[in-house]
Structure formats: C-alpha cells, structure tokens
Amino acid sequence: MAMYLVTGCAGFIGSQVCTRLLADGHGVVGVDSINDAYDVRLKQWRLEQLRAHSQFAFHHLDISARDALRPVFTRELSGVINLAARAGVRQSLENPWVYFDANVTGTLNLLEMCREFGVRKFVIASSSSVYGNQNPRPFREDANTDAPPSPYAASKKAAEVLCHTYHELFGLDVTVLRYFTVYGPAGRPDMSIFRFVQWISEGKPITLFGDGKQERDFTFVADVARGTIAALKPLGFEIINLGADQPIVLSDVIAMIEDAVGKKAALDPQPRNPMDMLATWADIGKAKHLLAWSPQISFDDGIRATVEWYRANRAWASQVSTR
16 A cells, blocks of 8 residues: 655644545554644644554654655655645734745745655645635635735745646646635634534633624535545646535524534624635535545534534543633
C-alpha cells in the first residue's frame, strides 16, 4: 500500500484523514506543531487515537521551518496532504504574520520538498473564505477570488497561487480543496458548532455575532475526509469545492442543537464582524464529476453525532476553552 505525508495530523480534518488512510491499509507520516491556536487538549486527544496504529509515525514539527521538514521526506512518499494551517478570520487580523508563516511559507516549504524528493502528488486545504462576499452563490471554482476579505483568506489564496506555480514549473500534480465550514465530533472549539454544543450543554450564554441570519454550508468532517482522500487521484491542477450544497441559517443551527442537547439557549447578541462572510454555498458539481464525491451525512445526523461525542467526552470537553 501507499505511504502519505499528512501535515496537521492532530488537527480536526487532518486526524480524520489519517484515520481513514490507516483504515484503508496505507502508511501515514504525520506532522503537526501542536500549537496553541486553540486548546491543545483536543489535538492531544486526536493524536492519541492515531498513535494506536502501527502504520502511523508522528513528527512534532512546524512546516514553516524548512530544514526541520527535510528528514521526514523520502522518495517513497506517494503524496503529501497539506492540512496544517492557521485558521480563523477574526484572529488573522490580530496577527496576520503567523497566518502567512503557516499558510504561505509552510506551503512553499512543502512544495519545495516535493520538488526536491520527486513527490508527484500534492493536496492542499483551502477555504470558502477566498470567495468573499462579492460572488454570486452558489460559489463556483471559476469565480473571482482576487478580493479576499481577511488576512486569513488572503493567505489561503496566496497558497493556491503558489501551488499553481509549482504545477506549471515542475509538473507537480496539485488538487486544491476549498472546504466549506467543516463540523463534527472533536471539532475546532473556535468554530460555532463546538461552541454552541458546549455553551448550551453547560448553560452558558451563546455569543451570537450579528442577527443570526447568516448562512453557512456546513459540511460533516467524515465527508470532507473522504473527499480529501479521493483528491489523491491524478488530476493535473484542479481547484475543487467540498461542501454540503445546503446552506443553513445560523438561528436554525442553534434550534437544532437545542433539540439534540435537550436545553434552550440563552443568547448574547454582539455586532457582526465586517470580515465575516454573510453566506456560503458550495457548487459541488466539479467534485461530483472529478472525484465521484458528494456529501452523505445530513446536517441533522451530523449534529446528533457531534452532541453524542460531546456527551461521551464531557468530563474534559466541557473545560475546553472556546476563546
């Protein structure tokens, strides 16, 4: 079977991708800096699940440090899946430098290592944030993404452009995946679904930015992991949306979590951040055509799976910082 390098292996999506690759019999070289962008207890929990596999090798390092990357590369690698990134729109305004270190310099380092070691396949996580608020919905991959609304989105766009350059210059086979609001068990605590589940479960007020009418194309993490692995096939250079193709209003999300948890939420309304997108909606025609991929988990089932995970891990998950 094949051997893949997965960066961000202790991350939300990365850990799910590693788990699926290992279950399919592949070897995984996992890389993660275990940074404190959010509560590291979640990263450590995910990593513990992966360490149980004999075909998983972990390296604690930062992809923005090029010399540290070289020892984990071999010519036996079948491909690289770059899921290591700094994510989050609001935080990127506070410290844009760390976003460009991870998302741009880190990507450049990995592309250079692929060139040097002859690794032919590169899959990278991008974001629906690159579409901004100016494009018609649903967002198509050929939309104009030259006006990213935040430093985070700008860093993702820059990484996409670098990938195209390495494809053109060196023939690297690259698939850029634009993820749409990924959620699910053991999710990121800085995102709405984890926060709402924890806050409602623990009787804390929900901080709601804006009027609750924002729409998000929430996509279950297992579906995203499946699509990411499907993108390992040879494609040349492609940008592909992975989304649910079913935007959901934020106020409806809260109501569904209330139902799954069995408690009502107390709301703490706050002004909307101008960098936040008003709505996201993925056109997934390209994913269906090129990857034979479409989402399989309904939002209702995904929310219930997330709440069940939280209940099973509540002793420590209730203490996870959502700041």
